[in-house]
Amino acid sequence: MITLQGLSKRYGDTVAVDSLDLEVRPGRVTGFLGPNGAGKSTTMRMILGLDRPTSGRALVDGRPYRELDRPLHHVGAVLDARAVHPGRSARSHLVALARTHRIPDRRVDEVLDTVGLAGAARRRAGAFSLGMGQRLGIAAALLGDPRLLVLDEPVNGLDPDGVRWVRDLMRSMADEGRTVFVSSHLMSEMQLTADHLVVIGRGRLITDAPLAEVLDNSAWSxxxxxxxxxxxxxxxxxxxxxxxxxxxxxxxxxxxxxxxxxxxxxxxxxxxxxxxxxxEASLEQAYRELTSDSVQYAAPTGGRR
Amino acid sequence: MTPSTRSGPAPAAARPDRPAGPARAVSDLAATASSEWVKLRSVRSTWWGAALALGLSATVAPLTAVATVGNMQQDRIPSADVPASEMAVYAAVWAVQFAVIALALPVMTSEYSSRSVHPALQAVPARVRLLAAKTVALMSFVFACGLVTGTAGTLTAHLVMLHPLIEGYGTLDPAGAAADVVRLSAYLALVAALTLGAGTALRSAAAALAAVSALLFALPAVLVLLGGRTGVYVAERLPLSAGVSFVDSAFVMGRSEAALTPGAGGMVLLCWAAAALAAGALVLTRRDA
Incomplete structure (x- = not known):
């Protein structure tokens, strides 16, 4: 479970995240939506203890991330598929992460197999495609068999098989009673995957409701x-x-x-x-209505190309 | 591909926390150092750096021996015994340490440039522990490299000084040579720690290289050029001169009257390395990753 209490992040005069209160509950897939610059990634980075909140708290299983004992068993996260030293092999990258928690190398081979990278385990990660990078990131997230999965744009760069695989993975994790918190720009994908939606715009919470409710409330319905x-x-x-x-x-x-x-x-x-x-409204339409006031980087409509 | 993630029927239950305390801290540091060793040995730059260090020591040490004995034969410098191991010390300070800096520089800066610092900090959110583990792994590796390259430099210098043209000057005293090799290894390990600290504080390889070069080489040169007692006093306490005092060889830089004793030089160099690491730890814990 993830708990945000008045979570805020300011960079100088810019407010990236503005007193978010939120509970992300186990047993379901919670989709995290918002326009570019809405503060999704910043929020996720604060949950993972990478960025320090200006005020408020982000708690994982009731504690700040930095205070977790053996955090990889609590949270598996993929923020950035390319966050690997380009000269290191996929397997060495995972072994290095596993060693911090005394996770045996056997588990590394297991997750490489799970994500379908067993054949590329000894190749340098710099030669990986974006999709392979996503798979490697997900392998790292699964290492500690975590109770909570935090994924930032996980299907970015994946082929249709990969997209389906990530969808099934999130579904099965949620069905096992784990917490799945996933951001995406792909509304059609979210409509298929998410049970619950959290929408933010300009750092503020716009909606925190079940998917069905969001769709029903849409003027498009x-x-x-x-x-x-x-x-x-x-x-x-x-x-x-x-x-x-x-x-x-x-x-x-x-x-x-x-x-x-x-x-x-x-x-x-x-x-x-x-x-x-x-x-029936599509999530795309419902989302547009919800965020129409908070799009920061909109393209001029009907403008020149 | 299956979406199954588990090896056993483990429901999503919390693992009990281990009790906090020194035992857990030591165990975590050991585990993290082991992780850092995997990182160090799994990139080419480490092995290129080590190979370069070995190559430089095995060539610069004998070349220095030839030049030194040649100068003595032509009375350009007073004749004296030329211990083979001190040629290796010379090579360590004037050549091998550049390879060590190149090896130590990416240990932290590559984590930022590749953004692998994110997964690293997710696994080890205790940031001081991450830096401590890097320090342990890097210093151990560089110390071991120093022992190997120092020995290789000593032996090649010894062999070359057996040549009939320059024989009669070189000496090889096992106990003294061992002490020299250990000292030069410690010197290189401390330079590596200094570089790691600068890399952690500045995050960029270019900035860290500039800072380390300035501190080690440019600043003492400027201070000595300016002259004056204060300049010399400070220069003797900068990392390079302190380190040269520590390795205790007249061949490296010539004896200065203002030089520190070997013990004091070692302490001063240690303080520089510790200060750089402390600055790195401060930035690492304060700034967002």
């Missing part, structure tokens, strides 16, 4: 109706306070009313329906 003569239904819907758009003749997009209620109203008004279907 709507009901699509096709009817040859919908006028009576429109009147009834508007009386209920629903939002009704009419993108085309005989076509309605209804927001603010559950789909069941739309069906009942149509029945009562005697309107024949050709279609009644839910339009």
């Amino acid at each position: 709507a009901v699509r109706v096709r009817a040859p003569h919908p006028e009576d239904l429109v009147t009834a819907l508007e009386a209920e306070g629903a939002g009704v758009e009419r993108p085309g003749a005989g076509e309605l997009v209804v927001t603010g009313v559950p789909i069941e209620r739309v069906g009942e109203l149509a029945h009562r008004a005697g309107v024949a329906l050709h279609e009644l279907s839910p339009r």
